[in-house]
Amino acid sequence: xxxxxxxxxxxxxxxxxxxxxxxxxxxxxxxxxxxxxxxxxxxxxxxxxxxxxxxxxxxxxxxxxxxxxxxxxxxxxxxxxxxxxxxxxxxxxxxxxxxxxxxxxxxxxxxxxxxxxxxxxxxxxxxxxxxxxxxxxxxxxxxxxxxxxxxxxxxxxxxxxxxxxxxxxxxxxxxxxxxxxxxxxxxxxxxxxxxxxxxxxxxxxxxxxxxxxxxxxxxxxxxxxxxxxxxxxxxxxxxxxxxxxxxxxxxxxxxxxxxxxxxxxxxxxxxxxxxxxxxxxxxxxxxxxxxxxxxxxxxxxxxxxxxxxxxxxxxxxxxxxxxxxxxxxxxxxxxxxxxxxxxxxxxxxxxxxxxxxxxxxxxxxxxxxxxxxxxxxxxxxxxxxxxx
Amino acid sequence: xxxxxxxxxxxxxxxxxxxxxxxxxxxxxxxxxxxxxxxxxxxxxxxxxxxxxxxxxxxxxxxxxxxxxxxxxxxxxxxxxxxxxxxxxxxxxxxxxxxxxxxxxxxxxxxxxxxxxxxxxxxxxxxxxxxxxxxxxxxxxxxxxxxxxxxxxxxxxxxxxxxxxxxxxxxxxxxxxxxxxxxxxxxxxxxxxxxxxxxxxxxxxxxxxxxxxxxxxxxxxxxxxxxxxxxxxxxxxxxxxxxxxxxxxxxxxxxxxxxxxxxxxxxxxxxxxxxxxxxxxxxxxxxxxxxxxxxxxxxxxxxxxxxxxxxxxxxxxxx
Numbered sequence: 001x002x003x004x005x006x007x008x009x010x011x012x013x014x015x016x017x018x019x020x021x022x023x024x025x026x027x028x029x030x031x032x033x034x035x036x037x038x039x040x041x042x043x044x045x046x047x048x049x050x051x052x053x054x055x056x057x058x059x060x061x062x063x064x065x066x067x068x069x070x071x072x073x074x075x076x077x078x079x080x081x082x083x084x085x086x087x088x089x090x091x092x093x094x095x096x097x098x099x100x101x102x103x104x105x106x107x108x109x110x111x112x113x114x115x116x117x118x119x120x121x122x123x124x125x126x127x128x129x130x131x132x133x134x135x136x137x138x139x140x141x142x143x144x145x146x147x148x149x150x151x152x153x154x155x156x157x158x159x160x161x162x163x164x165x166x167x168x169x170x171x172x173x174x175x176x177x178x179x180x181x182x183x184x185x186x187x188x189x190x191x192x193x194x195x196x197x198x199x200x201x202x203x204x205x206x207x208x209x210x211x212x213x214x215x216x217x218x219x220x221x222x223x224x225x226x227x228x229x230x231x232x233x234x235x236x237x238x239x240x241x242x243x244x245x246x247x248x249x250x251x252x253x254x255x256x257x258x259x260x261x262x263x264x265x266x267x268x269x270x271x272x273x274x275x276x277x278x279x280x281x282x283x284x285x286x287x288x289x290x291x292x293x294x295x296x297x298x299x300x301x302x303x304x305x306x307x308x309x310x311x312x313x314x315x316x317x318x319x320x321x322x323x324x325x326x327x328x329x330x331x332x333x334x335x336x337x338x339x340x341x342x343x344x345x346x347x348x349x350x351x352x353x354x355x356x357x358x359x360x361x362x363x364x365x366x367x368x369x370x371x372x373x374x375x376x377x378x379x380x381x382x383x384x385x386x387x388x
Numbered sequence: 389x390x391x392x393x394x395x396x397x398x399x400x401x402x403x404x405x406x407x408x409x410x411x412x413x414x415x416x417x418x419x420x421x422x423x424x425x426x427x428x429x430x431x432x433x434x435x436x437x438x439x440x441x442x443x444x445x446x447x448x449x450x451x452x453x454x455x456x457x458x459x460x461x462x463x464x465x466x467x468x469x470x471x472x473x474x475x476x477x478x479x480x481x482x483x484x485x486x487x488x489x490x491x492x493x494x495x496x497x498x499x500x501x502x503x504x505x506x507x508x509x510x511x512x513x514x515x516x517x518x519x520x521x522x523x524x525x526x527x528x529x530x531x532x533x534x535x536x537x538x539x540x541x542x543x544x545x546x547x548x549x550x551x552x553x554x555x556x557x558x559x560x561x562x563x564x565x566x567x568x569x570x571x572x573x574x575x576x577x578x579x580x581x582x583x584x585x586x587x588x589x590x591x592x593x594x595x596x597x598x599x600x601x602x603x604x605x606x607x608x609x610x611x612x613x614x615x616x617x618x619x620x621x622x623x624x625x626x627x628x629x630x631x632x633x634x635x636x637x638x639x640x641x642x643x644x645x646x647x648x649x650x651x652x653x654x655x656x657x658x659x660x661x662x663x664x665x666x667x668x669x670x671x672x673x674x675x676x677x678x679x680x681x682x683x684x685x686x687x688x689x690x691x692x693x694x695x696x697x698x699x700x701x702x703x704x705x706x707x
Contacts (some may be wrong), residue, residue: 234672367679374676375677
């Protein structure tokens with residue numbers, strides 16, 4: 001059951017069962033699906049695998065052309081929509097609705113996968129509302145698949161028009177096993193990465209492969225035992241903002257420049273000219289605006305990830321406090337976890353985690369990241385230097 | 389007016405338009421007094437060759453004063469024409485060139501400086517001190533006296549725009565007699581305060597609750613958005629904490645290591661003594677909460693800022 005197209009979807013037995021039954025029996029099939037699950041649990045992998053299984057004449061063999069193209073997103077009838085900006089725009093949704101009205105060209109179904117369905121409602125509900133009609137009265141052969149972190153992230157009218165599939169957080173061992181099998185990573189490293197990433201598959205892969213990401217994670221986690229005075233807190237917040245800023249700049253600048261050159265080539269403009277003619281300038285300005293939204297989103301995502309890492313050490317300290325029988329996320333930083341557990345009471349640890357959550361919420365609500373981080377770091381101050 | 393008083397080459401350099409306007413007006417008066425024709429050219433509307441037409445000798449003799457404004461946005465043609473005129477100066481032409489700032493037209497500037505052009509500096513009037521000096525000079529020029537309280541009141545009331553300040557000075561000179569005190573200024577500009585986020589933040593950091601609230605209301609009343617006010621407040625508190633944590637050292641050293649300007653370090657140093665670390669922590673958290681509220685998290689942005697101002701000024705008392 002878990003082979004074929006489903007092999008990269010780890011630790012989701014019940015879900016795979018539901019989906020395979022839908023592929024096998026037409027009566028168990030429906031036209032709109034909503035995949036929810038924590039980030040990194042494999043929502044979009046599940047959607048793609050499901051799409052492959054539906055297009056595959058053999059019901060998801062994982063080997064044929066249909067399966068392979070659907071899985072890597074190049075199948076002619078499988079459209080994967082995601083955004084690198086902060087929201088999916090209503091114009092884009094309208095295009096999709098038009099596309100949904102067309103018959104499939106080569107496969108059995110036309111499948112539209114929206115990977116960031118939670119970003120349909122980022123600022124207004126308009127993009128989500130534009131989808132409702134198409135979702136409710138679909139053309140035969142058209143299947144919608146929406147992915148979102150939780151069912152609360154899509155508006156209720158979408159929820160009621162789709163069938164809900166809930167993915168769980170995959171067990172650490174399953175993620176480690178996937179990293180070993182798919183990416184050829186050594187067992188100890190795979191286990192460390194899976195644990196440190198809290199079963200977030202994509203993140204675990206990056207941690208296992210990228211030294212820089214490991215170092216940055218270590219820096220973030222060690223911050224918890226460094227914040228003593230008010231000055232330390234402000235410094236730590238600035239460091240945190242800077243770490244994510246640098247990372248987002250490093251990954252963006254090269255790509256931005258390449259996109260700019262390509263646009264200039266397309267427009268037949270001289271890339272070396274100091275000032276471009278007005279019609280080209282306006283196109284360049286539009287590109288720069290797009291790049292800026294992308295980098296805002298990326299920087300926010302980086303900070304969010306760093307904050308999840310930071311919260312994990314307080315979570316571990318709380319685990320020690322309560323003597324509960326749960327694995328630690330940071331067994332490699334046990335001395336720091338112990339020190340935190342020694343200096344904070346359980347209530348204080350919970351308050352610290354609340355402060356981190358509040359900062360994440362605030363940054364999402366457009367508060368200047370640095371200010372939100374400062375307010376958070378000030379609540380994480382420890383009473384004395386712990387010497388770890 | 390003797391020819392010596394009216395130079396062949398004059399460069400009006402600097403971004404302050406009021407001063408540049410004045411310098412040029414004086415030069416025009418001088419030119420007219422000496423019987424020269426006055427030709428004004430705007431760099432943005434320049435037609436190639438116009439300079440040479442005006443600079444060529446007239447059949448009836450006489451002198452010409454050519455005024456070129458806006459060299460900082462001059463086209464390449466204008467720059468080329470200016471350079472060729474400078475290379476072969478005509479004895480009956482007086483050239484006045486105004487340049488605000490920036491690198492554009494640098495060749496022309498260099499050429500003029502090399503030929504000993506008279507330079508009239510028009511430095512930007514930005515800080516409150518610059519503005520006070522400006523007001524003092526205005527009244528001295530008009531042979532009037534103004535008390536320092538009067539200067540302060542005037543700058544507070546109409547200091548946002550230098551042109552407006554100059555006009556207010558002229559009005560006071562024309563309409564009043566004797567020494568100008570703050571009471572006289574109040575008669576003309578009473579109740580008007582131009583508040584910015586910075587002045588609100590200054591009052592908050594100094595613990596002047598009443599002033600801060602009053603300035604905040606003025607600022608919002610005159611169209612300042614609550615968002616930048618909160619941002620400025622956050623920045624000031626951040627600087628206080630940074631400077632407080634940095635310890636001793638010259639303000640220049642600290643400024644470069646903290647990424648601040650030296651005057652900001654000095655200012656923060658003067659205020660930080662009145663604050664306890666705990667108070668600053670409370671203050672920053674209040675400001676962060678207000679930032680979330682003014683950006684859509686709360687119903688009333690103005691109330692959110694007001695509450696933050698009250699919390700922060702109260703936090704100053706925490707020991």
